[in-house]
Amino acid sequence: MQPQIKPPKSEVRLMGRPVPMWLAALVPLAALGLLLSVFVFGNPLALFRSNIPPAENLSFERIQVTQDGFRVTLVNSGPVPVTVTQVQVDQAYWGFSMTPSNTLPRLGRAKLDIHYPWVVGEPNVFRVLTSSGLTFDGLVEAAAPTPVPGLKQFLAYGLVGVYVGILPVMLGMLWYPAMRRLQHRWMGAILSLTIGLLVFLLIDTVLEGLEVAGGLPGAFQGVPLFMFSSLLAWLVLVAVGSSGRGSAADDPEKARLYLAGLIALGIGLHNLGEGLAIGAAFAVGAAALGSFLVVGFTLHNITEGIGIVAPLIPSRRDDTEAGRTAPDQASPRWTRFAGLALLAGAPAIAGAWIGGFAFSPILATIFLGLGAGAIWQVIVEVGRLLQRQGQRERTALVSWLNLVGFLAGLAIMYFTAFLVKV
Amino acid sequence: MAQGKAGWEPLSRRGFIKTGLLAGGLATAVFESGRLGQASDEQAQALFCPVPQPDDPPGHEGLGVVGEVDHARNGFDPTALLTDWDYGTVSVLPNGQTLREYNIVAVDKEIEIAPGVFFPAWTYNGRIPGPSLRCVEGDRIRITFSNGSSHPHTIHFHGIHAASMDGVPGVGDGMIEPGDRTVYEFDAYPFGCHLYHCHSLPLKRHIHKGLYGAFIIDPDPEKYQGQDRVAARSRNHTFPENADVHEMVMVMNGFDTNFDNENEVYAVNTVAFEFMKHPIEIRSDQLQRLYLINITEFDPINSIHIHANFFDYYDHGTTLQPTLRTVDTVMQCQAQRGILEFSFAGFEPGKYMFHAHQSEFAELGWMGFFQVRG
Numbered sequence: 001m002q003p004q005i006k007p008p009k010s011e012v013r014l015m016g017r018p019v020p021m022w023l024a025a026l027v028p029l030a031a032l033g034l035l036l037s038v039f040v041f042g043n044p045l046a047l048f049r050s051n052i053p054p055a056e057n058l059s060f061e062r063i064q065v066t067q068d069g070f071r072v073t074l075v076n077s078g079p080v081p082v083t084v085t086q087v088q089v090d091q092a093y094w095g096f097s098m099t100p101s102n103t104l105p106r107l108g109r110a111k112l113d114i115h116y117p118w119v120v121g122e123p124n125v126f127r128v129l130t131s132s133g134l135t136f137d138g139l140v141e142a143a144a145p146t147p148v149p150g151l152k153q154f155l156a157y158g159l160v161g162v163y164v165g166i167l168p169v170m171l172g173m174l175w176y177p178a179m180r181r182l183q184h185r186w187m188g189a190i191l192s193l194t195i196g197l198l199v200f201l202l203i204d205t206v207l208e209g210l211e212v213a214g215g216l217p218g219a220f221q222g223v224p225l226f227m228f229s230s231l232l233a234w235l236v237l238v239a240v241g242s243s244g245r246g247s248a249a250d251d252p253e254k255a256r257l258y259l260a261g262l263i264a265l266g267i268g269l270h271n272l273g274e275g276l277a278i279g280a281a282f283a284v285g286a287a288a289l290g291s292f293l294v295v296g297f298t299l300h301n302i303t304e305g306i307g308i309v310a311p312l313i314p315s316r317r318d319d320t321e322a323g324r325t326a327p328d329q330a331s332p333r334w335t336r337f338a339g340l341a342l343l344a345g346a347p348a349i350a351g352a353w354i355g356g357f358a359f360s361p362i363l364a365t366i367f368l369g370l371g372a373g374a375i376w377q378v379i380v381e382v383g384r385l386l387q388r389q390g391q392r393e394r395t396a397l398v399s400w401l402n403l404v405g406f407l408a409g410l411a412i413m414y415f416t417a418f419l420v421k422v
Numbered sequence: 423m424a425q426g427k428a429g430w431e432p433l434s435r436r437g438f439i440k441t442g443l444l445a446g447g448l449a450t451a452v453f454e455s456g457r458l459g460q461a462s463d464e465q466a467q468a469l470f471c472p473v474p475q476p477d478d479p480p481g482h483e484g485l486g487v488v489g490e491v492d493h494a495r496n497g498f499d500p501t502a503l504l505t506d507w508d509y510g511t512v513s514v515l516p517n518g519q520t521l522r523e524y525n526i527v528a529v530d531k532e533i534e535i536a537p538g539v540f541f542p543a544w545t546y547n548g549r550i551p552g553p554s555l556r557c558v559e560g561d562r563i564r565i566t567f568s569n570g571s572s573h574p575h576t577i578h579f580h581g582i583h584a585a586s587m588d589g590v591p592g593v594g595d596g597m598i599e600p601g602d603r604t605v606y607e608f609d610a611y612p613f614g615c616h617l618y619h620c621h622s623l624p625l626k627r628h629i630h631k632g633l634y635g636a637f638i639i640d641p642d643p644e645k646y647q648g649q650d651r652v653a654a655r656s657r658n659h660t661f662p663e664n665a666d667v668h669e670m671v672m673v674m675n676g677f678d679t680n681f682d683n684e685n686e687v688y689a690v691n692t693v694a695f696e697f698m699k700h701p702i703e704i705r706s707d708q709l710q711r712l713y714l715i716n717i718t719e720f721d722p723i724n725s726i727h728i729h730a731n732f733f734d735y736y737d738h739g740t741t742l743q744p745t746l747r748t749v750d751t752v753m754q755c756q757a758q759r760g761i762l763e764f765s766f767a768g769f770e771p772g773k774y775m776f777h778a779h780q781s782e783f784a785e786l787g788w789m790g791f792f793q794v795r796g
Contacts (some may be wrong), residue, residue, distance in 0.1 A: 085538030088489050088686075092785030093487045093536070093694065102538075114482070127686075129539050133679025135686060 079215025165348025172305015196409020229369025275351020697790025707786030
């Protein structure tokens with residue numbers, strides 16, 4: 001028998017005596033508590049704040065227009081509690097009631113109800129006075145009743161989502177048979193076109209996300225939140241990709257489907273952001289103009305369908321490797337297409353619902369961040385595909401044909417965006 | 423200072439309209455017979471904007487402020503200020519001239535100018551407006567001014583006096599430092615409805631922080647004949663005819679609570695909507711005489727309009743006959759003032775409104791009611 005060898009154990013010793021591990025772990029915490037209590041009870045910073053009034057801060061999170069007034073959601077985004085004392089609507093003091101309390105703790109929320117005879121389509125300016133006389137302003141750009149959830153409304157917003165998300169993607173996919181019949185040297189151009197439109201969507205999502213993030217109260221750290229969401233989406237997709245690639249590598253068809261799914265996911269996250277914006281715009285009373293906007297988005301998003309199915313077109317080399325002879329044998333089943341269309345388009349429906357009924361800039365920031373990160377990874381993946389394709393076809397990655405395709409993608413998105421941008 | 427940020431607007435209205443116009447042309451071309459394109463505005467409105475029912479309790483409705491100002495904590499009641507005259511400590515000088523001695527102290531004080539809204543004010547004698555000094559033309563006026571505030575202040579009187587008594591920086595005693603005192607002394611001329619205010623620099627800040635008050639010099643009937651003498655007896659507080667008149671002083675002021683050089687609160691005698699909540703009691707058998715002074719900072723003019731009635735107006739109060747007859751609105755630039763005379767004799771009892779006829783000022787606090795009793 002071999003003698004028992006004790007595993008080497010690192011020990012904490014105090015004056016030669018061993019200290020239990022839990023106690024050692026508590027030491028930094030105890031020290032932290034001590035230091036904090038010095039600050040809290042000793043108030044060594046009193047010197048700095050002797051005469052400075054507390055920097056109150058209030059943010060208007062949401063203004064809902066009700067039948068006979070407004071419901072305003074306020075957030076205290078400053079370092080001290082804030083007491084709302086009076087409210088002006090359109091430069092006139094107006095009666096109001098607040099729940100749960102007129103005093104908002106740090107990061108606390110309160111609802112402000114105001115009975116006010118608003119006029120349809122006219123702007124309303126809100127000014128909230130705190131006990132120290134500081135003022136914080138909010139704006140309804142055009143008064144119209146904010147929708148409340150109901151079956152009919154739910155369906156209507158869903159229909160908007162379908163028109164903005166699912167239908168254009170499906171329409172775009174209908175080009176698949178035509179694309180398959182294209183000569184193979186055009187395939188690189190079509191993948192480049194996909195990259196072009198994805199690059200447009202990336203820039204669009206980042207700008208939109210930064211704008212929303214910038215509007216968040218400082219305490220929520222909007223821009224970092226946006227960036228972390230992007231990082232999260234990107235890394236998750238990288239992880240998913242590296243775990244899924246092994247099995248997909250043997251079967252080029254599977255790999256292509258995987259890539260198409262990835263593109264659909266990225267575009268879906270982007271469409272979620274689009275749906276949010278549209279739903280929120282409808283909610284602030286732009287319903288009459290909304291149908292034009294919906295048509296605009298439908299045209300704008302048709303290209304997305306092309307992008308999703310582009311990697312599904314098998315290259316000649318793949319076919320010969322797989323022992324097939326004709327390119328039209330490897331068409332995926334229609335259910336696959338339906339699934340991809342849902343993945344890319346359905347988030348627009350969810351976005352329209354969230355934007356219309358429960359718009360939250362924080363959620364919007366997170367979703368747009370996720371979208372940006374996902375689209376980035378999708379660009380990388382399509383780029384890889386294009387590169388492999390180029391190696392097989394022995395053409396350059398940035399050939400003239402590919403460049404034209406890329407620019408065409410950008411241009412289509414840019415000009416159709418005229419329909420939906422300011 | 424801190425201006426609130428408006429909430430994030432997902433798509434601006436203007437952007438929406440542009441979008442609509444641009445997309446509209448294309449859309450009508452492409453989807454001429456499409457269902458979406460055909461839906462009327464009303465249908466779309468009904469679908470996307472159903473009218474929600476309010477689920478909050480009634481009450482707290484309409485124009486005005488919510489809550490009550492604690493006058494006891496402020497140390498003054500705007501209604502009491504209407505008729506709170508400071509005649510000074512009266513004595514007779516060896517030459518027979520009446521001497522009136524006043525004590526005014528500058529004090530820093532938080533004033534509740536609307537329910538719950540506290541303004542870090544500078545005051546004369548702890549109130550805004552400061553004491554309504556009242557005297558008779560020709561009286562000797564001696565004001566001992568002590569500065570108990572944390573900033574240098576002065577008192578500058580609108581009236582006739584020596585340059586050294588003018589209460590402006592660099593002349594006479596100039597700015598009075600915290601803890602210091604000075605004496606302003608002069609003969610009260612001309613009779614009228616005047617004012618005094620701090621003239622320290624920056625002037626705008628020192629005025630809008632609350633350092634001002636009424637300075638009323640009554641005419642001396644001995645100096646006038648006929649109708650003028652009758653009028654002077656009515657105006658002069660030392661004559662019994664004056665007791666028949668209901669006299670009030672209203673100082674039109676404003677407060678910039680967030681220091682952005684615009685007023686958040688307008689009022690007469692400081693507290694927003696005070697006379698909406700507590701109408702001024704008026705007897706219909708009494709002549710009403712209103713000493714009106716405009717000291718509103720930041721806005722070029724202020725005004726008063728009295729509902730359902732007309733008044734005679736004495737600009738600056740320096741005449742014994744009206745300078746304007748039968749008007750129901752009058753405007754004043756900053757430091758302009760005048761006397762309004764009107765009556766509700768024969769009027770149906772009830773609440774008669776008065777307010778600035780700049781609707782903005784009115785709805786930001788400068789409006790009130792006369793409660794006319796039979």
